[in-house]
Amino acid sequence: MSDIFLKKLRNIIGFDAIVSIIFGALILFWPTHSASVVAALIGLAFIAIGISHIASVFDRKDEDGWARVGNLVIGAVYFIAGVFTFINLYAATTYLFIIVGLLVGMTWTLEGIIEFGSLKYYTQKGWAMFSALISIIGGIALLFAPLLSAIFLWQLLGASLLVLGIIKLLHFFAWKR
Template sequence: MIAGAKRAINAVRITLGVGGLVALVVGLLILFNPVGSGVVAMQIVTVIFAIYFVIAGLVYIGSMVFSRDMSGWRRVGYALLGLLYLIAGIVAFGNINAFAAVLATFLAIFIGVVWVFEGVLAFTAVKQSPAKALTVIYGIVSIIAGIVLIFSPIFGAVTLWIILGISLVVMGLVQIIRAFQMKLK
């Protein structure tokens, strides 16, 4: 029983240690080269999206061609959707950097809109909240941060990227420390 528990603890320790080390290294890469690491990350995401777009386009076109019970308008819709997906995939592959910039801008604006909505929703919850002041502060900060992201998405995306780097460094260090402190009781 104890040998099995020790193996389990060691497995958890190794997982925490390796995960912490990876988080620490990625966080440091982000902090020491935020623009370069952000560009690479968005390029990877763009390639993933491009692959998805091409596959989805082929699936829609294949469904349109090989389906025996599909109506005429549905075939037209599948063909158009398939072509749109294929075009998006080809455009993304054709200019990965531009697509990555558009994607980063879109994501930052989307997060900004979500934060504005969260802030507004926080104000609707003030009456029921046991921490009214904190709820109001959260709502104000969320709305301001959302507006900043909407009107300055690139600056906001870089700021969020740096915050992610700091978070990864802190969480990585904590995981490494936890890995060394974990013992069988």
């Protein structure tokens, strides 16, 4: 590999380390505000998506009436959802966490069930059964307490980003120049 490529790779690792440390620290030490920022970004995305759907109604005159009405309705729903995000950002953040907790809970539970159903394809059935059982237990825990579980996952994400950022930073400084 060329020296220029290796230098760029080292710089990317350093930049990634700093970003990971910053985001990890923000999530760990300022969890509610960092979660509110994520909810606000989702609200902005909903507003932008809504505006683009509404604008497409006037841009595509060759579409039939139902397609245009559908784009107008879905655009209005996205736009209104985005506006409601900013009306009560705290509630939007809470609901976002609940939805994420429920979706992750359903996903983990289904993943465990599917893994149990495909045990015949595994050579190490013990580990597959253990993994499936852990997925189902974790999924059910998320389904019964989605808000608390999502908050725990948010904190786990922050801790992971912080630790990975520190490891990447050490890697950056250990790299030969």
